[in-house]
Amino acid sequence: MAPNLDSYFSQVDNLSDHFIERLRQAVAIPSVSSEAARRPDVVRMGHFLADELTKLGASVELRELGPQPGTDLTLPPVVLARYGSDESKRTILVYGHYDVQPAEKSDGWETEPFELTVKEDGRMLGRGSTDDKGPVLGWLNAIEAHKVAGIDFPVNLLMCFEGMEEYGSEGLEDLINLEGKKYFADADAVCISDNYWLGTERPCLTYGLRGCNYYSVEVSGPGADLHSGVFGGTAQEPMTDLVRILGSLVDTDGKIQIAGISDQVAPITAEEDGLYDGIAFTMETLHESLGSKTTIFEDKKSTLMARWRYPSLSVHGIEGAFSAPGAKTVIPAKVIGKFSIRTVPNMEVDQTNAVVYKHVEEAFKKLGSKNTMKVYAQHTGKWWVASPNHWNFSAAAKATERVWGVKPDFTREGGSIPVTITFEEATGKNVLLLPMGSSTDGAHSINEKLDKRNYIEGIKLLGAYLHYVAEEAIV
């Protein structure tokens, strides 16, 4: 039978302003993990979380991960915390990340990206609001609401919050493998809140993710940048080579041009083929979150399959070329193209890297250039698919129906949370993805937001999930 959650829910409502203030403080710390200059802010964010958790009565450890390979930087600490150690209770391990994507007002934000701005329509704008500071604080808020309401916390909660997720979770995998049978030893299941509803109305539980292999193609020639008037026509230009290589990777309709990729993709089964039609997802919602109608497909099924079960390739940008507004007549001496491939079953990282390197090397060879080209993976992450029939998922489904009044969709996602598979392998336990935000939140984009409703109801959901987990029978 459903646990009595009413007093917990009303306490969350009472504390909602306080919880929003806590999110404001977190967003104000520009913890951008991919920018060296921001590293002290990332560390500061880790300490902020540790302090908040300590105040709430959790036992906290800041785990240092040492130097960041290939840099003179030190990796930010992983926040490990335990709240409760009652052997009669189930133990749930939750994960989140406290670092964020880069953001500058000049990118086109309507507000200061590192100042949480609550709009009248309930949008709470700010970098990290939904990815992933809101959900991370959700767990802290759930603890606090229980304490204030005087309700016994239903489980032992293990927490693992990292500061390098947006830069390939450097250093975390080793730590999780190390602690799988130690700090995380008594975990009965894992829950990660770091993804999004498919749309804006129906909640979902997620049991699959795509992987992400991120590549750099470096082309260099001249000793320094050159004046295009003086050298144009006499020197082979790295940019000329690079745009031709980048132009060979994928076509406008997303078809990857790299030989050997499609052979690695698992064929579709009849059972899977029937899954897509029932999902609460419309092209209208996609167009809304996209902000345009420039979709590759016109129908829901092809679109969901393209996002969930087929690989995609995106060209992200070029480092070393002229990137400012205006006109600069420079021939860049060294340019680094960045692209990534979202991977799916049954692609293997090494196999994928091999065909990518082969394609890029052959494309460069075709150019007959005297410049120097290097292609390498900045980071790689495997895809993940879990069993949605586990009690971890059924408890989350009941909690969702209790809080939101609807049964959740069981979905997969196009994004990558490499740590998911690491937790599964290190603990040997079921992993659930329980999203807080909705499809229009714009993670990684300008004007990233979390709706107040999703934040507050999401805090209720995380708490309710722990209550249902506590009483859910093992199936």
Add this chain to the structure above:
Amino acid sequence: MAPNLDSYFSQVDNLSDHFIERLRQAVAIPSVSSEAARRPDVVRMGHFLADELTKLGASVELRELGPQPGTDLTLPPVVLARYGSDESKRTILVYGHYDVQPAEKSDGWETEPFELTVKEDGRMLGRGSTDDKGPVLGWLNAIEAHKVAGIDFPVNLLMCFEGMEEYGSEGLEDLINLEGKKYFADADAVCISDNYWLGTERPCLTYGLRGCNYYSVEVSGPGADLHSGVFGGTAQEPMTDLVRILGSLVDTDGKIQIAGISDQVAPITAEEDGLYDGIAFTMETLHESLGSKTTIFEDKKSTLMARWRYPSLSVHGIEGAFSAPGAKTVIPAKVIGKFSIRTVPNMEVDQTNAVVYKHVEEAFKKLGSKNTMKVYAQHTGKWWVASPNHWNFSAAAKATERVWGVKPDFTREGGSIPVTITFEEATGKNVLLLPMGSSTDGAHSINEKLDKRNYIEGIKLLGAYLHYVAEEAIV
């Protein structure tokens, strides 16, 4: 007979530290015309020049050019100055620019770009040292050395120094056309010092330039940047379209792929064909200034022809994409590719634009993309070729031989100084390009420098040129 210049030359040597200090003050003002935030520094640099000229006894006007089209910026003033108005003397109009290319230490500079750093080997590193603050100050220094030495100044000197050269000389053409028969009415010839020796040893006089048409290709689709995990494979990506368009423009060996360009290039004559072999230029010097051996051609003649009399196309960069170090899994919503074409006789701006727009539009059409594409010229500038037999050139040749002890090469250049043709048309007078710096100065590059020897001897050259101009017979 050659004028007695010895006391002028020795005075320049006596004042050399003072002249270097003046250059240090100028380089310290980051007058980057293409960056809105730097506009006040550009204006400050104009006022610095006006103040120095006034102190030297010149009559100075700061001519405002009004708002910069398409921005909320005001154009920096043009510094107009006159030194001397003796009707018995010839009047020489000189031009230079006090704005510079963008520069950041993080671009890879070995020194702070806006701090002049004099190395033991005589290299004076700093943005604008050679392009074009050194030569501009050369005229001021020539005046000062005459005053201090008590030598009568041989000509009336008209000066026109602008602050928008690196951004298409916006607003200047109208001013020159307006003043051609007014402020510049008594000019007998024009001299511009804003280019470079072909090598590092033999000086040259330049009688031809390539033009420059600078283009933007804008591709947009989504309403904001997107997360490549969530949208990869479901949305048509502007970057995918843009790199394919940029990849279609030119090949690794510099061959422009745009139909209709080569038809616009003047055929080579037997006389021109014989010009190249005598020029003091070696592939070794080119490799040195290039900092590599990644040249398109292996021989001097093909290389000089490629620089002087054939068009070239360079891809400079992309605005709006991810350009920082590290990894960002973003799908940019709007990206602007930047490329330029160096133009030569007999290419006409309108004809060239027409075939460029046609090529880009067809390349985009081929993609069958739902994204939106715009192609347009940011600025255009015509090529220029003058008569090297004019007394303006013969005076400069004698001055060069007097200062440097060698006859100068008569050369053309690959770079663009659009104002050259404007002065020729507005005054109807011969225009001479008299370079101060050498081929290894690296204008527009990191570690831009002017050799101390070229600066000091260059000051002597500019002064000597004015003395020979004063007595040169009209041929």
